Amino acid sequence: MHVLILGSGGREHAFAWKIAQSSLIQNLFVAPGNAGTEHVATNVSLDPNDFKTVKKFVLDNQIDMVIVGPEDPLVNGIVDFFKSDKQLSKVGIIGPNAQAAQLEGSKDFAKQFMFRHGIPTAKYQSFQANQLKEGQTYLETLKAPYVLKASGLAAGKGVVILEDLAKAKKELKAMLTDNKFGEAGTTVVIEEFLKGVECSVFILTDGNNYKILPEAKDYKRIGEGDTGLNTGGMGAVSPVPFCTPEFMDKIETQVIIPTMKGLKADQIDYQGFIFFGLIKVGNEPYVIEYNCRMGDPETEVVIPRIKSDLLHLFEGVTTKTLGECDINIDPRSAATVMMVSDGYPENYEKGKEISGLSEVQGSLLFHAGTKKSGQKTITNGGRVIAATSFGLNIFDALDYSYEAAEIIQYKGKYFRTDLGEDLKKFFKEK
Numbered sequence: 001m002h003v004l005i006l007g008s009g010g011r012e013h014a015f016a017w018k019i020a021q022s023s024l025i026q027n028l029f030v031a032p033g034n035a036g037t038e039h040v041a042t043n044v045s046l047d048p049n050d051f052k053t054v055k056k057f058v059l060d061n062q063i064d065m066v067i068v069g070p071e072d073p074l075v076n077g078i079v080d081f082f083k084s085d086k087q088l089s090k091v092g093i094i095g096p097n098a099q100a101a102q103l104e105g106s107k108d109f110a111k112q113f114m115f116r117h118g119i120p121t122a123k124y125q126s127f128q129a130n131q132l133k134e135g136q137t138y139l140e141t142l143k144a145p146y147v148l149k150a151s152g153l154a155a156g157k158g159v160v161i162l163e164d165l166a167k168a169k170k171e172l173k174a175m176l177t178d179n180k181f182g183e184a185g186t187t188v189v190i191e192e193f194l195k196g197v198e199c200s201v202f203i204l205t206d207g208n209n210y211k212i213l214p215e216a217k218d219y220k221r222i223g224e225g226d227t228g229l230n231t232g233g234m235g236a237v238s239p240v241p242f243c244t245p246e247f248m249d250k251i252e253t254q255v256i257i258p259t260m261k262g263l264k265a266d267q268i269d270y271q272g273f274i275f276f277g278l279i280k281v282g283n284e285p286y287v288i289e290y291n292c293r294m295g296d297p298e299t300e301v302v303i304p305r306i307k308s309d310l311l312h313l314f315e316g317v318t319t320k321t322l323g324e325c326d327i328n329i330d331p332r333s334a335a336t337v338m339m340v341s342d343g344y345p346e347n348y349e350k351g352k353e354i355s356g357l358s359e360v361q362g363s364l365l366f367h368a369g370t371k372k373s374g375q376k377t378i379t380n381g382g383r384v385i386a387a388t389s390f391g392l393n394i395f396d397a398l399d400y401s402y403e404a405a406e407i408i409q410y411k412g413k414y415f416r417t418d419l420g421e422d423l424k425k426f427f428k429e430k
């Protein structure tokens with residue numbers, strides 16, 4: 001098969017690394033890719049949101065399957081573009097259409113979907129620019145902390161949680177009438193704060209059948225002890241100690257099955273990944289958010305734990321025969337540590353030379369923001385490289401990843417050293 005992966009992060013490098021090992025692969029391309037994907041595939045310099053250029057490349061290179069990594073091409077309708085084009089309609093594409101991608105693209109849509117189908121989630125109301133007063137009155141009915149979310153895509157930055165009612169009212173005004181998050185914030189979802197521990201659960205679906213992938217927990221904040229600004233993700237572990245078989249059963253019956261039935265009832269055809277951002281409140285799972293793609297950096301621990309041929313599973317999705325495929329999971333634990341650029345998630349410098357890459361042994365290095373400059377590999381983003389390792393348990397795996405993160409050098413390297421600490425208390429449960 002000739003396969004094109006769209007995207008340039010650690011997630012896409014992990015996909016490329018895995019697919020390069022498939023017995024079905026003939027030619028693998030990543031667009032635009034990074035310095036890591038170059039080792040397992042051919043990088044193609046094109047923008048995943050420029051559908052016409054993607055089309056030309058797909059036809060010129062007889063691509064059989066396209067795997068869409070990030071959410072924006074999906075929300076922008078790349079799947080619809082493929083399905084409605086005579087020349088492209090036979091090309092398999094992994095990802096949902098624009099309507100289905102609204103599960104991530106519009107938090108208001110996702111909340112309505114969950115309420116319509118009885119999927120547990122925080123209670124909420126949505127407000128638009130002309131409803132500032134109503135929104136502020138609704139805030140008064142809630143208890144602190146106050147959760148305000150820009151409904152549209154805001155690259156993970158659209159959620160604000162505040163302790164103080166006056167500040168929450170001011171923030172609502174900034175979002176609704178002062179365009180703080182631009183278009184994404186023209187509708188704001190205000191919801192009840194849920195207290196609990198979070199985890200990420202993923203399925204791959206062909207619209208009828210689904211496979212549950214290994215669950216993971218990511219670490220979103222920049223600082224030790226989960227403090228400071230939200231980032232794309234500073235690391236991840238899989239499995240998650242509190243995701244016992246009993247809790248995973250609850251997730252399947254209370255969240256996954258109702259989501260699949262809800263999609264059917266609403267006549268939404270969904271092919272691809274569904275990422276359930278969950279929070280465990282007491283002993284019950286609640287959905288914080290849906291994403292229409294895999295998580296990053298969760299992919300960097302989930303994909304290495306899948307032993308089955310990923311392309312074979314993807315073929316099951318595009319031919320709607322996923323029910324006939326088996327998925328085999330590595331029982332070992334995996335952990336990934338994300339190395340970032342000093343200053344991230346705010347301003348940071350690029351172009352720093354990275355050394356030590358070839359000295360790392362026993363860990364997988366998934367590149368995120370890197371590129372080649374002659375013979376050198378240089379930093380090219382806030383998140384730079386994820387080091388993934390296997391271990392007997394997540395702490396063992398984390399130790400190996402920290403060793404790898406010490407070996408890699410570039411000016412301004414930073415990574416968190418407290419990943420998994422919050423999970424020690426659950427460890428005996430699993």
Ligand code: AMP
Nearest residue numbers: 122147159191192193194195277288289
């Ligand atoms: P989201 O972009 O919706 O995943 O939200 C980002 C982060 O904000 C989540 O990972 C949670 O840590 C937090 N968060 C979002 N909604 C809630 C909520 N209703 N209660 C508590 N924390 C939340």
Ligand code: GLY
Nearest residue numbers: 218233295296297
């Ligand atoms: N790691 C969270 C996300 O990919 O949205």
